[in-house]
Amino acid sequence: MIATRQLTKRFGSVVAVDGIDLDVGEGDIYGFLGANGSGKTTTVRMLLGLVLATSGDIHVLGAPMPEAAATVLPRVGALVESPAAYGHLSGRANLTLLDAAGAGGDRRSRRRRVDTVLEQVGLAAVGRRPVRAYSLGMRQRLGLAAALLRTPRLLVLDEPTNGLDPQGIRETRELLVELHRRGSTIFLSSHLLAEVEQLCTRVGVLDRGRLVIQDELARLQAPTGRTVVRTPDVGVAQALLDGRSERYGADRLLVRGVDAAALNAELVAGGVRVRELGPERRTLEQVVLAATDPERPGYGAA
Amino acid sequence: MILVELRKLVRRPRTWVAIALLDALPTLVAVLLAVTDLAPRPGTGPAFLSAVLSDGSLFPLAALGIVLPLFLPVAVAIVAGEAVAGEAQAGTLRYLLLRPVGRTHLLVAKLVSVVAFVVLTVLVVAATGYVTGALLLGDQPLATTTSVSGTALTQTELAQRTALAIGYVMFSMLGVAAVALFCSTLTDTPLTAALGALALLIASTLLLTLDAADALAPYLPTRYWLAFVDLFRDPILWRDLLRGVLQQGIYVVVFLGAAWANFTTKDITS
Numbered sequence: 139m140i141a142t143r144q145l146t147k148r149f150g151s152v153v154a155v156d157g158i159d160l161d162v163g164e165g166d167i168y169g170f171l172g173a174n175g176s177g178k179t180t181t182v183r184m185l186l187g188l189v190l191a192t193s194g195d196i197h198v199l200g201a202p203m204p205e206a207a208a209t210v211l212p213r214v215g216a217l218v219e220s221p222a223a224y225g226h227l228s229g230r231a232n233l234t235l236l237d238a239a240g241a242g243g244d245r246r247s248r249r250r251r252v253d254t255v256l257e258q259v260g261l262a263a264v265g266r267r268p269v270r271a272y273s274l275g276m277r278q279r280l281g282l283a284a285a286l287l288r289t290p291r292l293l294v295l296d297e298p299t300n301g302l303d304p305q306g307i308r309e310t311r312e313l314l315v316e317l318h319r320r321g322s323t324i325f326l327s328s329h330l331l332a333e334v335e336q337l338c339t340r341v342g343v344l345d346r347g348r349l350v351i352q353d354e355l356a357r358l359q360a361p362t363g364r365t366v367v368r369t370p371d372v373g374v375a376q377a378l379l380d381g382r383s384e385r386y387g388a389d390r391l392l393v394r395g396v397d398a399a400a401l402n403a404e405l406v407a408g409g410v411r412v413r414e415l416g417p418e419r420r421t422l423e424q425v426v427l428a429a430t431d432p433e434r435p436g437y438g439a440a
Numbered sequence: 441m442i443l444v445e446l447r448k449l450v451r452r453p454r455t456w457v458a459i460a461l462l463d464a465l466p467t468l469v470a471v472l473l474a475v476t477d478l479a480p481r482p483g484t485g486p487a488f489l490s491a492v493l494s495d496g497s498l499f500p501l502a503a504l505g506i507v508l509p510l511f512l513p514v515a516v517a518i519v520a521g522e523a524v525a526g527e528a529q530a531g532t533l534r535y536l537l538l539r540p541v542g543r544t545h546l547l548v549a550k551l552v553s554v555v556a557f558v559v560l561t562v563l564v565v566a567a568t569g570y571v572t573g574a575l576l577l578g579d580q581p582l583a584t585t586t587s588v589s590g591t592a593l594t595q596t597e598l599a600q601r602t603a604l605a606i607g608y609v610m611f612s613m614l615g616v617a618a619v620a621l622f623c624s625t626l627t628d629t630p631l632t633a634a635l636g637a638l639a640l641l642i643a644s645t646l647l648l649t650l651d652a653a654d655a656l657a658p659y660l661p662t663r664y665w666l667a668f669v670d671l672f673r674d675p676i677l678w679r680d681l682l683r684g685v686l687q688q689g690i691y692v693v694v695f696l697g698a699a700w701a702n703f704t705t706k707d708i709t710s
Contacts, residue, residue: 188534188708211540218538222531226453239444240539284535 139164139292139323140185145194147180154180156347157194162325162340167318169334169355170327171426172344178327179219181344182296185325186216199292212242215290217298221281225270229261229280232269237287255283258313274301282310286317293317296327311337335422345430358425361417365398367391367405368414378408392418441541445553458515459561463568465511466503470569474576487669492577495585497595499573500566500602501672504609507565508665512609513616513641519557520620521634523550524703528628528710543704551621551696558613566606591674601676605668608681612668615661615691616641622699628710658683661691 140162147155155177162168172178183189185196187204196203201210223232233252237243243251256262259279264272269280278301285293298314299307314337318324328334334341334355341358343351351358367383368390369375375391376383383393393401398415405412449455473479473493482490487505488498504512524547527533536546585593593601620637627633644660647653657663664684670677 183534183708186538187540188537190705190707207540208542211538214538216535216538218534220531222535224448224530224532227451235444235448236535236539239441239536240541242539 139166139199140168140325141197142185143195145181145184145196146192147177147184147189148192153347155184158344158347158349159352160185160342160349161352162323164323165318165321166340167314167324167326167338169338169341170325170344171329171331171334171341172327173329173430176344177347178329178344179296182216182218182294182325182327186211186214186218186294188218208241212240212288213290214292214294215285215288216294216296217281217285218294218296220300221277221284223269223277223280223284226268228266229264229269229272229276229283230256230266232280233284233287236284243288251287255286258286259283260309275303275306278302279306279310282313289322291322293322293324294327295324297329298326299328299330299333307333331421331423331426341422343426343429350429351425355422359419359422361396361419363394363396364418365393365395365401366414366416366418367393367401367412369405369410369412371410374408375405375410378405378410389413441545441549442552445549446556449553449557455519455557455560458519459564462507462511462515462561463565466499466506466565466569467572469506470499470503470572470576487666488672491586492573496573496575496577497570497585497598499577500569501605501668503565503569503572504562504605504668505666508609508612509645509662512561512565512613513662514638515561516554516558516613516616517620517637517641518630518634520550520554520617521624521632521637522630523554523621524624525627525630525633526624528708529630531710533710534708537708544700547621547625547696547700547703550624551617554617554621555614558610558617562606562610562613566602587674588669588672589674593672593674601671605671608668608671608684609665611685611688612665615688615695618692618695618699619661622695622702625699625703625706658687661687663687 140160142158142160144157144159145155146153146157158181170178180189184191185198185203187207190204198210199213203210223229224235227235230252233255234248237248237252253262259282261276261279261283264276269277272280278298282298285295299310302310314324326334326338338355341351341353341355342349367375370389372385372389372391376385379393382395383391386392395401396417398417402412402415477493479493480490484490486502488502489505492499492502524533527536537543585598587593616637619640620633623633623636624630641662644662647656647660648663664680664687667680667684670680
């Protein structure tokens with residue numbers, strides 16, 4: 139759905155995006171992570187033809203961008219940075235104008251499509267109030283509605299839950315899952331690890347313009363080959379395990395090996411009270427921090 | 441997209457406020473003249489104003505003469521300066537381009553909407569001028585109107601020449617519109633764009649008063665604006681009118697070309 143090759147953007151002497159090779163497949167929910175200023179938004183803008191790349195190729199929905207923008211963009215719904223609308227008009231009037239502005243929106247179905255998306259994002263009851271009087275969360279929903287207006291095959295969303303309350307965040311997440319189930323591919327740019335961890339199937343991490351990780355979330359979070367043991371008898375257990383473990387926190391041990399059942403039997407036989415036992419998995423936060431900050435050693439030494 | 445832009449133009453309260461304000465000044469002048477009966481002496485004050493007390497049918501022209509030097513170009517510069525920069529500032533520019541609206545297409549639509557604003561404003565000012573002129577001024581029923589050269593013009597001639605003058609005033613504003621539109625593609629702040637265009641106009645007006653700048657005069661955008669008065673000479677003095685049309689045409693071509701070249705190759709970071 140999205141493929142870039144050696145995509146680079148310079149602003150003067152600053153390299154904002156440095157030779158990245160994105161690869162987003164059909165049906166992915168792709169989480170595009172990066173700190174503020176890492177080049178996420180510039181990349182999103184290049185994918186959509188707003189910012190012109192210094193070098194490299196972009197293909198979106200199989201066609202080169204920005205050359206094929208006229209045929210690609212009608213099938214893409216996008217929310218770039220903050221949503222935007224004309225403040226003196228109502229949400230409905232804004233969507234109607236926006237749909238009428240570009241080719242591809244059928245005039246006869248416009249009213250129905252506008253009603254449908256307003257319903258989807260929970261703005262159907264707002265009525266004729268001008269957007270000026272909307273709260274930040276309502277504007278965000280309106281922006282999302284605009285992105286959904288043409289039932290896009292690909293959704294490119296930059297920080298879609300920005301400014302929403304917890305309830306709104308959950309509703310948005312459910313909406314995205316529902317859209318994904320109906321066949322949309324979703325490219326979600328965010329700096330919220332938890333959001334990406336809950337929603338995405340595939341993750342790309344941008345650090346100072348470079349793509350440092352791009353992989354399936356499940357593989358990034360695969361078991362590390364160690365087992366976490368939580369016990370009040372840390373000292374006893376360490377003596378028993380004889381160098382196979384290392385202490386981690388006040389009441390935890392990390393033990394090499396994945397056979398939790400055997401380990402449990404061994405510990406219990408040695409008189410160690412076990413509270414919890416399970417395979418060690420890295421959180422997305424650990425994966426991202428390890429990949430992005432050269433100052434920080436790997437997780438094991440933490 | 442063009443229809444969408446026109447809809448945005450007429451649904452915007454600001455459009456009507458600008459037109460109402462533009463209209464207020466000539467109307468105030470008409471009321472003052474009618475109440476005091478003190479017209480400027482011939483040869484002083486805005487064009488045609490000295491004659492309107494005896495001949496109200498000239499007031500549409502006088503009204504245009506009043507707004508042309510400053511009010512009308514300011515309004516046009518604000519509307520045209522807002523065209524692209526305003527969308528950029530509001531953030532709606534990126535969503536329009538993502539719709540997608542081609543960049544050239546968007547620029548054309550913006551130009552059409554600016555031209556529509558000019559046409560609408562000039563027509564409203566002229567129409568109000570006609571009404572106030574008929575109601576308040578020059579109640580002597582005249583079969584003929586005296587031209588600037590002192591000969592008589594029939595009512596038909598006057599109507600034709602007034603229509604030509606209205607057209608000429610509209611055309612004179614296109615240069616400002618093109619410059620402001622170009623500025624509008626350079627910046628993300630509508631005010632900067634409008635001020636950029638106004639700076640050119642103020643400079644042009646100032647230079648026209650300097651004898652030392654005579655060599656520049658034919659190239660200054662405000663040089664031929666008041667040439668519409670020449671339509672009311674007998675015979676019509678075409679020289680400045682034609683130069684005015686040609687000059688505005690060149691301004692439009694050059695600055696629209698620059699606006700297009702800049703906008704279609706620009707990174708939209710707003």
